[in-house]
Amino acid sequence: MKITVVGAGAVGATCADNIARLELAEEVVLLDIKEGLSEGKGLDMLQTATLLGFDTKITGSTNDYEKTAGSDVVVITSGLPRKPGMTREELIGTNANIVKGVTENILKHSPEAIIIIVSNPMDTMTYLALKASGLPKNRIIGMGGILDSARFKTYLALAMDCPPNDIHATVVGGHGDTTMIPLTRLATRMGVPVSQFLSAEQLQKVAADTMVGGATLTKLIGTSAWYAPGAAVAVLVESIIRNQKHVFPCSVYLEGEYGQSDICLGVPVVIGRNGWEEIVDIQLNEEEKATFSKSADAVRNMNDVLATLEA
Ligand SMILES: NC(=O)c1ccc[n+]([C@@H]2O[C@H](COP(=O)([O-])OP(=O)(O)OC[C@H]3O[C@@H](n4cnc5c(N)ncnc54)[C@H](O)[C@@H]3O)[C@@H](O)[C@H]2O)c1
Numbered sequence: 638m639k640i641t642v643v644g645a646g647a648v649g650a651t652c653a654d655n656i657a658r659l660e661l662a663e664e665v666v667l668l669d670i671k672e673g674l675s676e677g678k679g680l681d682m683l684q685t686a687t688l689l690g691f692d693t694k695i696t697g698s699t700n701d702y703e704k705t706a707g708s709d710v711v712v713i714t715s716g717l718p719r720k721p722g723m724t725r726e727e728l729i730g731t732n733a734n735i736v737k738g739v740t741e742n743i744l745k746h747s748p749e750a751i752i753i754i755v756s757n758p759m760d761t762m763t764y765l766a767l768k769a770s771g772l773p774k775n776r777i778i779g780m781g782g783i784l785d786s787a788r789f790k791t792y793l794a795l796a797m798d799c800p801p802n803d804i805h806a807t808v809v810g811g812h813g814d815t816t817m818i819p820l821t822r823l824a825t826r827m828g829v830p831v832s833q834f835l836s837a838e839q840l841q842k843v844a845a846d847t848m849v850g851g852a853t854l855t856k857l858i859g860t861s862a863w864y865a866p867g868a869a870v871a872v873l874v875e876s877i878i879r880n881q882k883h884v885f886p887c888s889v890y891l892e893g894e895y896g897q898s899d900i901c902l903g904v905p906v907v908i909g910r911n912g913w914e915e916i917v918d919i920q921l922n923e924e925e926k927a928t929f930s931k932s933a934d935a936v937r938n939m940n941d942v943l944a945t946l947e948a
């Protein structure tokens with residue numbers, strides 16, 4: 638197996654590091670436009686192999702797509718991150734061109750690849766990659782919901798003072814400060830509804846903290862997060878490579894599911910060797926359906942901006 642990560646910045650390098658440690662492929666290629674960055678970070682990572690005991694070749698590449706040829710999975714993280722006070726949506730002007738160009742270059746050398754989109758605004762970048770590539774819909778996956786769900790579980794665990802791994806909870810909808818939907822009603826602590834442990838006010842605060850989880854970190858760090866995003870990508874790649882069939886919330890192309898069409902939005906999907914293989918219907922209640930529909934409207938408005946950029 639061969640996996641390429643495009644963008645050797647904070648998120649891309651963390652993805653590559655996790656993927657190498659998990660030995661998900663014989664070779665991981667890290668590509669960036671900044672001269673020497675991916676070669677340097679790749680070599681640094683490779684020098685952890687004897688310390689951490691993994692056996693993955695790591696190749697750096699300054700914009701040479703020949704080196705990515707024959708990749709089974711490609712993760713696109715190239716593009717600007719937001720600064721404190723910004724929304725992810727404000728990145729569209731710069732990142733749309735980057736994501737489109739990278740997608741085209743990747744496919745010239747890896748026509749069979751499954752592509753994971755990380756660059757923001759992620760749902761719109763996923764839609765753009767799908768339209769620009771013409772690939773079958775199951776091979777384009779936007780990563781956001783896995784990260785948002787990890788944050789949701791973390792905040793729930795902190796509020797209940799319990800281990801995060803005892804929590805099952807999911808976030809659907811868009812990967813935006815106002816578009817993501819933490820499904821509080823369905824969250825459980827080992828199968829017991831979290832409402833049995835937390836008041837309505839506490840649950841509301843957990844949901845609100847989850848929604849601005851990325852903004853909170855951006856304010857603290859000065860740029861956006863990378864440890865949890867890198868780990869979230871790695872578990873997604875692992876489910877593909879090892880055909881694990883995990884159900885993860887991912888941004889995928891909807892054709893009537895959840896009442897939406899011609900849009901990429903976060904819903905639970907089965908992830909296996911073919912990419913996303915099936916959409917799982919959560920059976921949202923009326924209130925959740927209305928929130929999902931509002932989230933879709935906001936993402937669709939962003940998708941409409943793409944046409945103005947191309948003009
Ligand atoms: N979907 C998510 O859950 C999620 C999570 C975290 C970050 N992000 C997004 O991921 C992106 C990257 O974040 P980061 O913190 O790693 O930023 P970063 O600035 O650290 O790294 C981005 C890298 O992309 C490179 N790049 C730019 N144009 C390129 C091109 N045409 N080809 C190859 N490389 C190119 C840059 O040189 C840079 O090294 C941002 O858009 C950020 O908003 C998304």
Ligand SMILES: O=C(O)C[C@H](O)C(=O)O
Pocket residue numbers: 718719725757784850851852855861862866
């Ligand atoms: O918050 C951001 O801008 C980056 C990313 O989408 C995140 O949620 O960490």
